[in-house]
Amino acid sequence: MERFDLAIIGAGPAGMAAAREAADLGLAVVLLDEQARPGGQIYRDVERAGPVRGxxxxxxYTAGTRLTQALLHDRIRHIAGAVLWAIEDGFCLSYTQDGRAAQVSADRVLIATGALERPMPLPGWTLPGVMTAGAGQILLKQSGVLARRAVLVGSGPLLYLIAAQMVRAGTPPLALVETQTVADRTRALHHISGALRGWRYLVKGLKLLAQITRARVPRHTGATGIAIEGSDRAEAVTFTSHGRAHRIDCDTVFLHHGVVPNTQAARSLGVMHRWRRDQACFSPVLDPWGETDVPGIYVAGDGAGIVGAKAAEHAGRLAALAVATSAGHLGQGERDRRAKRLRLALDRERAVRPFLDAAYPPCVEALAPADGTIICRCEEVTAGTIRSHAKLGCLGPNQSKAFGRAGMGPCQGRYCGLTVTALLAAANGRTEDDTGYYRIRPPLKPVTLGELAAMDDTSDGA
Amino acid sequence: MKPVSPFLELDETARVPVTFDGTPLDLPQGANLAAALLVAGVDVFRHTPVSGAPRAPFCMMGACFECLVEIDGVVRQACMIDVTAGMDIRKAHEDFRGAV
Structure with a gap:
């Protein structure tokens, strides 16, 4: 089994930046990524799509090529199309590539697996035609595919970015159905000083809004009672906004109310996670370099708490410095000197977050869905069923698996975990930390017996 | 399948023949399979084993497993696969539709 100084999981901004930084410091790096080409979701397929759809x-988006090109380095081995399914002590990383299982080992591991869309369980969200806003972006980035008649539902800057991109591509969305309220905006103003430090983001946001307004895309704010209607596929979005009931016929619905750390890999290693009230999600507990309570395991980027692409890059480099020092490639003084500049840049990027988090909070109806709403898409478990589990004495998500299979389908809880924790916490009057989260075990992604059988022999003492 | 796809494609790419549930389709060579099927007008990728409800791509990044299809006999995530000529694609787990 090939051994590396550092294994990085995920070729998004954090992973790519960390790979180059570590390689420049003399470390042998392996970068495992699920996609065929580097970029993560934010820079998905940027090398192919940038020139044609920039x-x-x-x-x-196109700025991502700076990071993808930096991966061309003698000491970086980028294994593309590698679906990681286990990290074991030592560390041994098992993955599948081209229908074959394979393994590499590394002294240290940086988890840079980024974010997932925050689950948005609303009535009708399982219908064909309903997708995450991130999925809409991926369709456009990687495939140049656009929805002809789409409604964007939820809250947050990503909705404006997608709407503006759709306008530029000549297929503006039919409407934006936004859940944030005037009260949210007022609360956000408490964080205006930070927002002003991150003024570039505010200017960008205003420009996007101007493009959306110029294209006469209707915006409905403070939307409540949101449902997606349709028998076999999405046919309309219904909601109430400012006291008026609306129904918008459409073929596609893009949902978004923020993104949350993808904690699957870190959790499978037993890394400690804590609930973050400001971002309404769990994130791993880290030291200032991104190292977890499991020695040798680091997390950087959105997987450590939502910070955005630029900040992820800085956090990735910080972790790489720490790894280089612990591997004996960089003195502590030099590490700290280099880190100073990165920490300043990181603080600058983070400054706007409290404003954004307050201005675009998650949709309340999706955080605490109505009893009849499906919250576990795979096993089709409703919010009411989870609440009934609590009445029977169920205290945590692992127990609720035994009660009703939520979280036991193929997505392994990725799109219901936070909802189940929130529902049980509320029903039992306990905190999210006390309620806990699903225990995540390998395989992190399905692996077939055929793929295992095709694995190269690793019995050489490994 | 709908007569007009809810999705449109910006690029023109060379096409290769595949089948979806036996119906011939011409999809862009090397394209993301889930995206290509959506553009081709496929709106149901599978039915759930629990209630038999129809499902289609949701996350496009390999996390939700809604886009599962059977390709040449093996169940895969369509959003993690590139189109190649001659693929025999079927809805996943149709034998178990609503069986649980």
Whole structure:
């Protein structure tokens, strides 16, 4: 089994930046990524799509090529199309690539697995035609595919970015159905000083809104009672906004109310996670370098708490410095000197977050769904069923698996975990930390017996 | 399948023949399979084993497993696969539709 100084999981901004930083410091790096080409979701397929669709996707996207090109380095081995399914002590990383299982080992591991869309369980969200806003972005970035008649539902800057990109591509969305309220905006103003430090983001946001307004895309704010209607596929979005009931016929619905750390890999290693009230999600407990309570395991980027692509890059480099020092490639003084500049940049990027988090809070109806709403898409378990589990004495998500299978389908809880924790916490009057989260075990992604059988022999003492 | 796809494609790419549930389709060579099927007008990728409800791509990043299809006999995530000529694609687990 090939051994590396550092294994990085995920070729998004954090992973790519960390890989180059570590390689420049003399470490042998292996970078495992599920996609065929580097970029993560934010810069998905940027090397192919940037030149052809850069004008639609914008400069913030095409800037990703700076990171993808930096992966061309003698000491970086980028294994593309590698679906990681286990990290074991030592550390041994098992993955599948091209229908074959394989393994590499590394002294240290940086988990840079980024974010997932925050689950948005609303009535009708399982219907074909309903997708995450991130999925809409991926369709456009990787495939140049656009929805002809789409409604964007939820809250947050990503909705504006997608709407503006759709306008530029000539297929504006039919409407934006936004859940944030005037009260949210007032609360956000408490964080205006931070927002002003991150003024570039505010200017960008205002420009996007101007493009959306110029294209006459209707915006409905403070939306409540949101449901997606349709028998076999999405046919309309219904909601109430400012006292008026609306129904918008459409073919596609893009949902978004923020993204949350993808904690699957870190959790499978037993890394400690804590609930973050400001971002309404769990994130791993880290030291200032991104190291977890499991020695040798680091987390950087959105997987450590939502910070955005630029901040993820800085956090990735910080972790790489720490790894280089612990591997004996960089003195502590030099590490700290280099880190100073990165920490300043990181603080600058983070400054706007409290404002954004307050201005665009998650949709309340999706955080505490109505009893009849499906919350576990795989096993089709409703919010009411989870609440009834609590009445029977169920205290945590692992127990609720035994009660009703929520979280036991193929997505392994990725799109119901936070909802189940929130529902049980509320029903039992306990905190999210006390309620806990699903225990995540390998395989992190399905692996077939055929793929295992095709694995190269690793019995050489490994 | 709908006569007009809810999705449109910006690029023109060379196409290769595949079948979806036996119906011939021409999809862009090397394209993301889930995206290509959506553009081709496929709106149901599978039915759930629990209630038999129809499902289609949701996350497009390999996390939700809604886009599962059977390709040449093996169940895969369509959003993690590239189109190649001759693929025999079927809805996943149709034998178990609503069986649980």
């Amino acid at each position: 004008d639609i996707l914008g400069e913030d």
